[in-house]
Amino acid sequence: MTETNERRWEKERLAHVRQELQDRLDELEPQVAGLAEQAADIRKRFWEEVTINTSSYTDFEEAFYTINQQSRVLAERERGHQLLVQQWKSVNRLLPLPYFGRIDFKEKGINFTEQVYIGVSSFTDREGLNFLIYDWRTPIASLYYDHASGPADYETPMGRIEGSVELKRQFQIQDGQLLGMFDASETIGDALLQEVLSKGANSQMKSIVATIQKEQNAIIRDDRSRMLIVQGAAGSGKTSAALQRVAYLLYKHRQSVKADQMVLFSPNPMFGSYISTVLPELGEENIQQTTFQEYLNYWLGSSLSPEDPLDQMEYVLTAGEEAGYSARLEGIRYKASPAFLEALKNYGEWLGREGIKFVGIRFRDREFITSAQMKAQFSSYDVKLSLPSRILLLQEWLLKELAQLEQKELYADWVEEELNYLDVDDYADVYRKLHKEKPVFEVAEQYAARENMGKRPDLDEGAFDFLEREEQLLRRNVVKQMFKPLRQRVRKFKFVNVQAVYEQLFVDEDAYKERTNGAVVPPYWDEICRQTIDMLHQNKLFHEDATPYLYVKEIIEGVRINTDIRYVFVDEGQDYSAFQYEYIKKLFPRARLTVLGDFGQAIYMQATELAAADSPLTGLYGEKETRLIRLLQSYRSTREIVEFTRAMLPGGEEIVAFDRRDQKPQLIQTGIVESQHDAFICKDVDELHAEGFQSIAIITKTAAESRKAYERLQAQGMEKLKLITKETEQFEKGCMVIPVYLAKGVEFDAVLVYDASAGQYGEEYDRKLLYTACTRAMHRLHLYAKQHWSPFVQALSQDLYEKREETCVPRKTAAPLHLHDLED
Numbered sequence: 001m002t003e004t005n006e007r008r009w010e011k012e013r014l015a016h017v018r019q020e021l022q023d024r025l026d027e028l029e030p031q032v033a034g035l036a037e038q039a040a041d042i043r044k045r046f047w048e049e050v051t052i053n054t055s056s057y058t059d060f061e062e063a064f065y066t067i068n069q070q071s072r073v074l075a076e077r078e079r080g081h082q083l084l085v086q087q088w089k090s091v092n093r094l095l096p097l098p099y100f101g102r103i104d105f106k107e108k109g110i111n112f113t114e115q116v117y118i119g120v121s122s123f124t125d126r127e128g129l130n131f132l133i134y135d136w137r138t139p140i141a142s143l144y145y146d147h148a149s150g151p152a153d154y155e156t157p158m159g160r161i162e163g164s165v166e167l168k169r170q171f172q173i174q175d176g177q178l179l180g181m182f183d184a185s186e187t188i189g190d191a192l193l194q195e196v197l198s199k200g201a202n203s204q205m206k207s208i209v210a211t212i213q214k215e216q217n218a219i220i221r222d223d224r225s226r227m228l229i230v231q232g233a234a235g236s237g238k239t240s241a242a243l244q245r246v247a248y249l250l251y252k253h254r255q256s257v258k259a260d261q262m263v264l265f266s267p268n269p270m271f272g273s274y275i276s277t278v279l280p281e282l283g284e285e286n287i288q289q290t291t292f293q294e295y296l297n298y299w300l301g302s303s304l305s306p307e308d309p310l311d312q313m314e315y316v317l318t319a320g321e322e323a324g325y326s327a328r329l330e331g332i333r334y335k336a337s338p339a340f341l342e343a344l345k346n347y348g349e350w351l352g353r354e355g356i357k358f359v360g361i362r363f364r365d366r367e368f369i370t371s372a373q374m375k376a377q378f379s380s381y382d383v384k385l386s387l388p389s390r391i392l393l394l395q396e397w398l399l400k401e402l403a404q405l406e407q408k409e410l411y412a413d414w415v416e417e418e419l420n421y422l423d424v425d426d427y428a429d430v431y432r433k434l435h436k437e438k439p440v441f442e443v444a445e446q447y448a449a450r451e452n453m454g455k456r457p458d459l460d461e462g463a464f465d466f467l468e469r470e471e472q473l474l475r476r477n478v479v480k481q482m483f484k485p486l487r488q489r490v491r492k493f494k495f496v497n498v499q500a501v502y503e504q505l506f507v508d509e510d511a512y513k514e515r516t517n518g519a520v521v522p523p524y525w526d527e528i529c530r531q532t533i534d535m536l537h538q539n540k541l542f543h544e545d546a547t548p549y550l551y552v553k554e555i556i557e558g559v560r561i562n563t564d565i566r567y568v569f570v571d572e573g574q575d576y577s578a579f580q581y582e583y584i585k586k587l588f589p590r591a592r593l594t595v596l597g598d599f600g601q602a603i604y605m606q607a608t609e610l611a612a613a614d615s616p617l618t619g620l621y622g623e624k625e626t627r628l629i630r631l632l633q634s635y636r637s638t639r640e641i642v643e644f645t646r647a648m649l650p651g652g653e654e655i656v657a658f659d660r661r662d663q664k665p666q667l668i669q670t671g672i673v674e675s676q677h678d679a680f681i682c683k684d685v686d687e688l689h690a691e692g693f694q695s696i697a698i699i700t701k702t703a704a705e706s707r708k709a710y711e712r713l714q715a716q717g718m719e720k721l722k723l724i725t726k727e728t729e730q731f732e733k734g735c736m737v738i739p740v741y742l743a744k745g746v747e748f749d750a751v752l753v754y755d756a757s758a759g760q761y762g763e764e765y766d767r768k769l770l771y772t773a774c775t776r777a778m779h780r781l782h783l784y785a786k787q788h789w790s791p792f793v794q795a796l797s798q799d800l801y802e803k804r805e806e807t808c809v810p811r812k813t814a815a816p817l818h819l820h821d822l823e824d
């Protein structure tokens with residue numbers, strides 16, 4: 001066949017498959033509507049068809065069976081309807097783009113070459129015998145992602161199948177029309193990838209199903225590791241691969257795992273909205289998404305409010321001049337470290353021996369059960385029992401004590417008083433209750449009357465007295481109501497003073513050492529102690545204390561677990577501490593973990609290196625159950641941007657750029673006049689817009705700088721500018737000012753680093769912040785500085801960028817130049 005014949009053939013096949021799809025749709029539509037109507041009808045007439053007659057046991061039994069039968073029919077219809085709707089949706093999804101790839105595979109020992117067309121779901125011919133389209137998650141489809149032409153094999157549940165790939169073809173199909181096709185030889189056609197990557201940024205992430213790369217496919221299909229760690233360069237497709245992996249696992253384990261048994265921890269709520277369309281695009285339901293902070297807030301309850309990690313970050317970046325800053329930084333570092341985790345484990349032992357602090361139970365200004373009584377009771381339990389078991393015993397004891405006290409209080413004066421405040425409803429309740437008991441009373445009365453046969457019945461003796469019963473019930477209600485909160489507090493372990501238990505760790509160095517089996521304290525310990533206790537006294541927790549606090553709480557009360565969750569995904573995994581991983585492991589004991597991150601973007605102080613030999617992550621489930629995959633190829637940015645950004649990172653030379661070309665990054669020195677600086681940015685934004693770039697981010701180091709930049713740029717007349725803050729929930733296209741730590745994980749057509757001067761990014765710590773900011777750019781990257789460039793920019797080879805030093809007149813020249821317009 002000539003090439004044009006080949007194309008014609010593919011066009012005809014496409015038309016044929018689309019026709020089959022259309023026919024199926026035409027068949028399904030009336031059925032879908034019909035079944036829905038039938039189910040609705042049955043539901044409506046459900047009770048009409050059932051006559052309930054309970055006069056005899058047989059009648060009752062009959063009614064029971066009719067109801068059962070009706071509800072079974074209804075459930076079946078509804079299940080049938082759901083299945084049809086699923087099929088209908090899947091055919092609908094396939095119609096505009098039935099498949100994106102084809103692979104011709106000849107199995108060893110079989111004289112037949114199968115043409116395998118791959119799309120987002122499977123579709124067979126009318127007889128159900130031939131696959132017109134294979135779901136991309138079927139075993140045979142992995143050939144498409146893993147092999148170029150030549151010998152190839154793939155894994156099936158029945159074992160490995162060997163053979164050879166004779167053709168690998170990619171299609172560009174839009175609205176059912178074949179726009180292009182490429183035969184790929186080596187890797188999956190760079191042509192299609194080029195095409196996909198050259199497109200503009202979106203306000204929502206896209207699925208990469210048609211162009212998944214081999215190393216990404218390994219992540220997606222790994223189904224053995226308990227812990228899968230992915231260390232991948234910026235833009236290497238970690239998040240994309242993670243979402244494809246979710247879709248794969250939901251497909252592979254569709255009988256046993258549902259979407260609500262998977263959780264994804266994402267860096268912030270805005271990121272959650274950014275990725276929320278990928279799974280529905282692949283025909284799967286979204287899984288649960290949360291941030292670690294949401295978990296902390298939930299478990300800590302309302303008693304203590306933990307600081308937001310973004311506020312912690314803002315403090316670290318902006319509070320350098322404040323008293324106690326160095327101590328706080330040391331505290332953040334130490335409280336996230338494995339050393340502190342170890343210290344807390346030892347503290348747990350000590351607590352079990354002597355350290356628990358109890359809170360007495362008070363009631364109406366009386367100490368019902370004192371903390372000393374609790375302590376005495378607690379120490380009567382066998383020390384061989386675990387701490388949570390002994391606390392449970394104490395809880396049981398307290399509930400019993402409360403029950404006895406409740407009984408004793410029935411005739412206390414305060415109850416008498418409370419009775420006066422009861423309203424009509426309370427009396428009515430009691431009356432109803434007594435009325436229900438009436439037959440019993442009547443029998444009792446008759447009995448009493450018979451006993452006194454012949455005698456005048458004496459109602460005061462032996463007979464039931466309603467009034468007395470009523471008062472007793474009312475009293476009981478009053479006391480019960482008053483004791484309810486006490487019981488609830490006991491059930492919620494409020495009799496342990498966790499806050500005091502955590503606080504006693506931070507008394508002084510000697511006490512700390514004694515209680516943690518000699519842990520070595522970090523520098524500034526006294527100040528760290530003071531700061532921690534200050535916060536606790538305001539019922540607040542530093543972010544770095546939140547997870548350790550929960551950890552201590554659980555040492556005492558026992559671990560909270562969620563056994564429903566089967567897969568946990570942690571994106572931006574470098575930003576979690578050893579502590580947080582330990583916590584996640586405990587919380588989800590039946591789950592497999594996938595952690596994706598990039599140590600090059602580790603901008604939080606509690607960062608964890610994912611790929612290091614001594615990484616706490618490897619230790620979590622042990623080396624045998626852990627697999628590490630590295631992604632080195634970056635897909636997001638142009639070659640010029642990747643070459644520029646990777647040179648900022650030590651070891652960055654191993655990052656591989658994808659061959660997509662555009663301008664070199666631009667370095668613009670704006671001079672010391674602030675308004676001129678902003679004018680340059682405004683002018684560049686206009687030009688980028690004119691070139692057709694729709695998503696442009698002006699990235700600052702901090703939220704405070706974002707606010708300032710936003711105001712200044714607006715003053716320069718920049719219109720439709722958005723300010724992104726930690727409260728922003730939705731990610732939209734357009735031009736925005738955003739602090740770097742909120743831009744994590746997302747991407748823009750063009751990135752303008754608002755101020756890349758030495759004053760902003762001068763310390764070693766700033767290197768990764770600047771790297772993270774620059775790597776958000778897909779097509780264009782501009783950096784601005786008034787005077788001196790950041791040392792991380794200065795260190796770059798000059799052939800990696802273009803320098804601009806043109807002049808630019810501020811747009812709003814009306815305001816005269818003030819001294820504050822000049823840089824310090």
Ligand SMILES: Nc1ncnc2c1ncn2[C@@H]1O[C@H](COP(=O)(O)OP(=O)(O)OP(=O)(O)O)[C@@H](O)[C@H]1O
Nearest residue numbers: 208211212213234235236237238239240635636745
């Ligand atoms: N195989 C692929 N085919 C097409 N596009 C891809 C592929 N892999 C990644 N991309 C694209 O590259 C960009 C970066 O992907 P993604 O955000 O998943 O990377 P990441 O490693 O999570 O990045 P970062 O760590 O910098 O946030 C996205 O636009 C994504 O669509």
